[in-house]
Amino acid sequence: MPYALQLGPRPPEVPIPLTAFQKEYWLAVSKLETHQSKFRNAAASLRLLGALNIPRLERSIEAVANRHESLRTRIAHLDLEREPTQLIDPPRPFRLSMLDLRYSNTDDPEEAARRLGGEFLSETVDLREGPLFDARLLRLSDDDHVLILTLDHIVSDATSYPILTREIISLLTGHPGTTNEPLPELKIQFPDYAVWQQRTSEEWRHSHEPYWRAKLSKLPPLIIPPDNNSHNHTQLSSAVIHIPIGKQLTDKLRDIARRERCLMPLIVLALYLVAMSRWCNQHDLLVTFVSNGRHWRPDLRDMIGCIAYPTFLRVEIGRNDSLRDLVARVSTEFHSSLAHDASRLPATDITSNDPTEISFNWLPSEWGLSGTHPSAIRKADDSESGLRIQRFPIGQKLLTKFAPYFTDSPSGILIVIWYDDHLFLRQTVERFAAELRHAAATFVQTPNAPVGSLI
Numbered sequence: 394m395p396y397a398l399q400l401g402p403r404p405p406e407v408p409i410p411l412t413a414f415q416k417e418y419w420l421a422v423s424k425l426e427t428h429q430s431k432f433r434n435a436a437a438s439l440r441l442l443g444a445l446n447i448p449r450l451e452r453s454i455e456a457v458a459n460r461h462e463s464l465r466t467r468i469a470h471l472d473l474e475r476e477p478t479q480l481i482d483p484p485r486p487f488r489l490s491m492l493d494l495r496y497s498n499t500d501d502p503e504e505a506a507r508r509l510g511g512e513f514l515s516e517t518v519d520l521r522e523g524p525l526f527d528a529r530l531l532r533l534s535d536d537d538h539v540l541i542l543t544l545d546h547i548v549s550d551a552t553s554y555p556i557l558t559r560e561i562i563s564l565l566t567g568h569p570g571t572t573n574e575p576l577p578e579l580k581i582q583f584p585d586y587a588v589w590q591q592r593t594s595e596e597w598r599h600s601h602e603p604y605w606r607a608k609l610s611k612l613p614p615l616i617i618p619p620d621n622n623s624h625n626h627t628q629l630s631s632a633v634i635h636i637p638i639g640k641q642l643t644d645k646l647r648d649i650a651r652r653e654r655c656l657m658p659l660i661v662l663a664l665y666l667v668a669m670s671r672w673c674n675q676h677d678l679l680v681t682f683v684s685n686g687r688h689w690r691p692d693l694r695d696m697i698g699c700i701a702y703p704t705f706l707r708v709e710i711g712r713n714d715s716l717r718d719l720v721a722r723v724s725t726e727f728h729s730s731l732a733h734d735a736s737r738l739p740a741t742d743i744t745s746n747d748p749t750e751i752s753f754n755w756l757p758s759e760w761g762l763s764g765t766h767p768s769a770i771r772k773a774d775d776s777e778s779g780l781r782i783q784r785f786p787i788g789q790k791l792l793t794k795f796a797p798y799f800t801d802s803p804s805g806i807l808i809v810i811w812y813d814d815h816l817f818l819r820q821t822v823e824r825f826a827a828e829l830r831h832a833a834a835t836f837v838q839t840p841n842a843p844v845g846s847l848i
Contacts, residue, residue, distance in 0.1 A: 583698025
């Protein structure tokens with residue numbers, strides 16, 4: 394539903410509020426007296442091979458930081474009796490911190506780079522002081538460098554990372570005489586979005602809150618049953634497993650998506666819910682689905698900011714339903730969820746606790762969790778800069794109970810599952826993935842197969 398007030402540039406000198414998500418994030422961090430965030434994310438970790446023009450890289454980062462207000466943002470109380478606001482620092486020179494590993498005592502500069510990169514990512518940042526965006530360059534040799542870009546989650550989301558990476562690489566590898574290769578004009582900045590969200594909050598409550606109150610009412614407990622009930626949930630232990638669906642099976646799912654005119658992620662989500670229903674032994678499921686917040690919004694396409702938000706899909710799974718019926722139900726629920734805009738949903742105000750432990754994260758291309766979009770790498774490879782750019786995984790851990798990420802890639806869908814290995818056995822996670830693959834193979838062969846045959 395369109396809002397009466399259209400999103401546009403904010404009036405001059407207006408205070409910039411926090412968005413609904415930022416308020417929850419700020420409250421969580423405010424419990425620490427230092428206001429230091431421990432959720433600094435690796436927007437990208439890149440290996441730059443070839444003759445690197447470091448001053449040009451520094452100017453490229455500076456140009457992108459000055460272009461996006463979100464990259465120059467701090468969060469602070471101007472008045473302790475008022476809510477915190479976003480403060481935008483003026484454009485300024487960017488100084489790239491560098492560490493030279495060419496003469497280090499270690500025999501393995503790559504391992505040293507991973508260790509130092511991990512230390513950089515583990516540094517806390519005071520949201521009041523910043524910087525919430527930062528970069529570090531590690532020199533392994535004269536023609537081998539690692540660039541790490543970090544962004545705090547309070548001013549960014551996963552969709553922001555490839556935007557940041559793409560723009561920096563575009564300027565770095567453009568015509569040697571300039572660092573101003575044309576970039577699309579930013580008509581809307583993230584602070585404009587925050588002001589618009591505040592000014593339409595009453596309209597949102599009137600139009601959408603009743604829908605969500607009904608959707609999230611009378612929920613059964615949605616707990617993923619652990620293998621170890623005695624583990625202290627406040628002490629998470631991170632493990633990860635990579636499970637490929639396979640190119641052949643993925644291609645067949647794509648053919649069905651085209652034929653049925655259904656979004657590929659929704660087919661995968663329906664199959665995921667079949668496997669999750671079996672695991673949890675429940676048939677009324679609520680799943681957290683992260684929306685990138687930019688659906689049908691071209692004005693937000695190139696914006697760096699925290700636009701993504703968790704929305705909820707509630708799906709009942711009947712044993713006599715066909716898999717095709719379930720996919721249609723998931724599709725209807727998804728579009729209904731988007732129409733009722735969950736971007737300002739204070740879920741904990743509507744339900745007494747977090748409503749569900751079941752989440753679904755779809756990453757629409759092979760850049761996966763790294764922020765390194767393939768188009769950005771191809772841009773460098775096709776340029777005359779002489780640079781080759783590769784991903785450089787640092788191995789940052791994701792502390793969570795159970796979080797699957799579905800990554801779309803040329804070799805097929807890859808399931809990356811982060812889980813607490815004190816709570817779950819590896820074979821339990823592998824069995825869950827095998828059941829999901831079996832559901833996918835059954836759907837490809839017999840779309841009208843009853844769900845009951847799988848659960």
